[in-house]
Amino acid sequence: MASTAVIDKAAPTRPVKYGSMSRDRAWALRWSYFFLMLFAIFSLLPPIYMLITSLKSSAEISAATNPWWVLHPTLENYIGLLTSNQFLTFFRNSALVSIFVVTITMLISVPAAFALARMRFWGSATLATGVFLTYLIPDTLLFLPLFKMFAAVGDLTGIQLINRWYVLLIVYPTLTVPFCTWIMIGYFASIPKELDEAAIIDGASWFQTLTRIFIPVALPGLIAATIFAFTVSWAQFLYPMVFTTSTDQLVLPVGIITTLIKGDVFNWGQIMTGALLGAAPPLIIYAFLMDYYIAGLTAGATKG
Amino acid sequence: MADVTLRKVIKRYDDVEAVRGIDLDIADHEFVVLVGPSGCGKSTTLRMIAGLEDITDGDIMIGGDVVNDVPPKDRDIAMVFQNYALYPHMTVAENMSFGLRLKRYPKAEIKTRIDEAARMLDIVELVDRKPKQLSGGQRQRVAMGRAIVRNPKVFLFDEPLSNLDAKLRVQMRIEIKKVHQKVRTTTVYVTHDQVEAMTLADRVVVMNHGRIEQIGTPNDLYHNPATRFVAGFIGSPAMNFVPCRLEDAAGKLHIRLTDRLAFPLPPNRAARYQGVPRNEKLLLGIRPEHITEAKAHPEPGIEAFEVVLDVTEPMGMETLIYFTLEGAQICGRVNPNAGAHDGGPLRLAVDLNNMHLLNEVTGVVL
Numbered sequence: 001m002a003s004t005a006v007i008d009k010a011a012p013t014r015p016v017k018y019g020s021m022s023r024d025r026a027w028a029l030r031w032s033y034f035f036l037m038l039f040a041i042f043s044l045l046p047p048i049y050m051l052i053t054s055l056k057s058s059a060e061i062s063a064a065t066n067p068w069w070v071l072h073p074t075l076e077n078y079i080g081l082l083t084s085n086q087f088l089t090f091f092r093n094s095a096l097v098s099i100f101v102v103t104i105t106m107l108i109s110v111p112a113a114f115a116l117a118r119m120r121f122w123g124s125a126t127l128a129t130g131v132f133l134t135y136l137i138p139d140t141l142l143f144l145p146l147f148k149m150f151a152a153v154g155d156l157t158g159i160q161l162i163n164r165w166y167v168l169l170i171v172y173p174t175l176t177v178p179f180c181t182w183i184m185i186g187y188f189a190s191i192p193k194e195l196d197e198a199a200i201i202d203g204a205s206w207f208q209t210l211t212r213i214f215i216p217v218a219l220p221g222l223i224a225a226t227i228f229a230f231t232v233s234w235a236q237f238l239y240p241m242v243f244t245t246s247t248d249q250l251v252l253p254v255g256i257i258t259t260l261i262k263g264d265v266f267n268w269g270q271i272m273t274g275a276l277l278g279a280a281p282p283l284i285i286y287a288f289l290m291d292y293y294i295a296g297l298t299a300g301a302t303k304g
Numbered sequence: 305m306a307d308v309t310l311r312k313v314i315k316r317y318d319d320v321e322a323v324r325g326i327d328l329d330i331a332d333h334e335f336v337v338l339v340g341p342s343g344c345g346k347s348t349t350l351r352m353i354a355g356l357e358d359i360t361d362g363d364i365m366i367g368g369d370v371v372n373d374v375p376p377k378d379r380d381i382a383m384v385f386q387n388y389a390l391y392p393h394m395t396v397a398e399n400m401s402f403g404l405r406l407k408r409y410p411k412a413e414i415k416t417r418i419d420e421a422a423r424m425l426d427i428v429e430l431v432d433r434k435p436k437q438l439s440g441g442q443r444q445r446v447a448m449g450r451a452i453v454r455n456p457k458v459f460l461f462d463e464p465l466s467n468l469d470a471k472l473r474v475q476m477r478i479e480i481k482k483v484h485q486k487v488r489t490t491t492v493y494v495t496h497d498q499v500e501a502m503t504l505a506d507r508v509v510v511m512n513h514g515r516i517e518q519i520g521t522p523n524d525l526y527h528n529p530a531t532r533f534v535a536g537f538i539g540s541p542a543m544n545f546v547p548c549r550l551e552d553a554a555g556k557l558h559i560r561l562t563d564r565l566a567f568p569l570p571p572n573r574a575a576r577y578q579g580v581p582r583n584e585k586l587l588l589g590i591r592p593e594h595i596t597e598a599k600a601h602p603e604p605g606i607e608a609f610e611v612v613l614d615v616t617e618p619m620g621m622e623t624l625i626y627f628t629l630e631g632a633q634i635c636g637r638v639n640p641n642a643g644a645h646d647g648g649p650l651r652l653a654v655d656l657n658n659m660h661l662l663n664e665v666t667g668v669v670l
Contacts (some may be wrong), residue, residue: 194389197356202403202454203377212402216393 061268062247070168077273089248090255093165097251101233103225113184114210128185135178140191143242165249168240172233180225187221188214223289231282252278306367306457306490313362315348322348322614324514335484335491340511346405347462350494354460355379367457370446380653382451383460388443390435397431400450421452441472461493477503498538510534532667541592544634548588550580570605570656576659580670589660595636605657616644
């Protein structure tokens with residue numbers, strides 16, 4: 001701050017507040033911590049409540065004791081779910097759907113984003129906007145037409161799509177591909193133009209430029225897109241609810257609701273446990289991939 | 305290695321003509337610098353040679369083959385970019401070998417070439433580093449190394465030094481010259497810095513508004529500029545231009561600058577300008593080093609006159625002086641001991657043997 005004072009010779013004299021900047025910063029930090037704490041409490045309370053409830057027996061849940069305290073901790077809910085074939089089937093279906101959807105999404109949206117960001121062709125800008133607009137159409141608007149379509153395909157070709165988990169592999173990419181393409185366009189556009197020109201002069205084809213330069217350089221973006229695609233397909237509720245009905249075809253979120261709520265009997269302990277277990281894979285993936293989510297991977301490419 | 309030829313090359317973007325018909329012959333092993341102000345079309349010309357821009361009309365030949373429709377990778381060229389364009393996720397060695405690996409060169413061959421280039425550029429100890437761990441000058445060396453290992457027909461440099469600080473730029477300029485002396489690859493180098501152009505080039509191509517103003521060796525351009533643009537662009541401080549006209553007095557051809565100031569022309573100049581109409585609006589072009597302090601015994605063609613200085617700039621080995629003549633600011637270079645000071649009078653001498661006479665309207669040097 002001293003240097004500022006020196007440069008500012010011509011300015012009218014006023015009391016120079018040395019360190020005023022850091023004081024402002026300290027206040028900003030204090031307030032941001034306050035609101036972050038508030039936010040953290042707000043968003044962590046439900047999972048903590050779920051964790052507490054999942055450790056209780058059904059009797060204790062319905063007893064009139066302090067709901068925030070476990071008197072007789074038990075793992076019976078966990079053991080019950082993890083030894084139930086049904087629950088493991090839901091889990092397997094969810095995993096299969098998510099892994100396939102992430103793969104399909106990346107295989108489509110990465111080359112699409114590269115083409116839209118770099119290979120300027122007629123209408124590419126309009127197409128890029130169009131891709132994003134499709135993402136804005138709510139799925140509640142689409143599930144009925146889609147259902148009719150899949151039913152019609154089943155009638156015409158005999159290929160059974162309704163009530164099969166793999167129908168979700170067709171439906172989910174309509175949600176994930178536009179968004180992932182859009183964020184990858186953004187990442188690819190931030191890569192300096194000279195980098196692909198250098199690659200082209202070095203003799204790389206478009207495909208080699210994509211695989212050997214763009215994908216490694218845009219890895220943080222690729223990971224962000226992967227996380228997004230995984231989260232969307234793992235947590236999707238409406239579509240599987242509509243398109244799958246048999247218990248062997250259900251994915252986790254729908255499975256928990258349909259099998260653990262029997263009439264008006266809510267098996268709260270197991271519902272909480274199932275939800276917690278279901279939330280575990282995205283959490284693990286976030287934690288694991290965040291290590292690779294290194295900002296500024298392009299540092300050193302150009303003058304920067 | 306190969307020669308490069310441009311025939312009536314035109315580049316048009318929608319309505320704007322960036323390059324307006326360029327003819328250029330670059331010989332094998334030659335180091336040619338394209339220089340000009342920004343927007344003069346020099347980078348576009350280079351990028352058309354590289355194949356990164358399509359040409360609207362004309363022909364580009366490399367090694368005798370027309371390459372108009374040949375993709376960049378098949379033109380056998382290497383390019384060094386202004387901002388280096390190193391692959392950030394690869395080490396220095398991987399950056400340099402990328403092109404060779406794509407062409408499936410044997411590993412041993414790649415290693416030999418990298419070692420050789422790294423030694424030449426003095427970056428042997430950096431080959432395992434990533435670009436972000438390098439300084440600007442080191443990155444520029446790696447970018448050059450990437451070009452050298454390819455052993456291409458032509459090197460293309462697009463303002464490679466403009467991101468470096470002044471001191472490093474001088475150093476890298478010498479490096480580039482050394483490298484060219486060793487590898488002798490035909491080189492096309494683009495810069496806006498006339499000092500870089502003068503120091504590096506075998507021949508300099510001065511461009512302006514998408515056209516070539518003049519092609520010549522650095523000394524040729526400096527001493528015999530063809531147009532006002534070249535005369536003013538090459539040389540620092542720039543050439544002075546003073547409005548003037550010719551007149552005949554006492555049987556000799558004179559050049560009249562102001563009502564009170566006129567000089568007789570030396571015989572060789574007088575002969576050269578004899579045919580110029582006397583009433584034509586002209587410009588006297590004179591370089592600062594030809595305006596010095598007056599000596600006791602001047603040589604023929606050197607004329608003395610008195611001025612009042614506006615400003616002086618002591619540079620150590622010389623002092624730059626500035627004064628005004630007919631509204632034009634004139635710069636001269638005098639001995640530091642000549643007694644020049646701000647606002648003071650000084651007797652100066654102008655060396656008319658090195659003068660230029662320009663048509664004020666067309667800007668052509670007569």
